[in-house]
Amino acid sequence: xxxxxxxxxxxxIEKMVDRIIARLGEKFEMLDISLDYIGAILGDHDPAxxxxxxxxxxxxxxxxxxxxxxxx
Numbered sequence: 001x002x003x004x005x006x007x008x009x010x011x012x013i014e015k016m017v018d019r020i021i022a023r024l025g026e027k028f029e030m031l032d033i034s035l036d037y038i039g040a041i042l043g044d045h046d047p048a049x050x051x052x053x054x055x056x057x058x059x060x061x062x063x064x065x066x067x068x069x070x071x072x
Contacts, residue, residue, distance in 0.1 A: 040047040 036050050037047045040050040
C-alpha cells in the first residue's frame with residue numbers, strides 16, 4: 001500500500017495507533033491466558049480452577065487452588 005504524503009494526516013496516524021493498540025491488547029490477553037495455563041500445569045493445579053479463582057477472587061489469589069480430579 002503506497003500512500004501519498006498528503007494522505008498522512010494526524011487523524012490517519014491516530015486511527016493507525018488506535019488499531020495497533022487494540023491488536024496488541026488482544027495479543028496480551030491471549031498471552032496472559034496461556035501463561036495461566038502454563039502456571040497451573042507447572043504448579044500441579046487444575047487449569048480450570050485457576051481461571052475460576054482469578055475471576056472470583058482476583059489475579060493475585062494464592063494458596064487455595066484445588067488439585068485436578070485424580071491428583072494427589
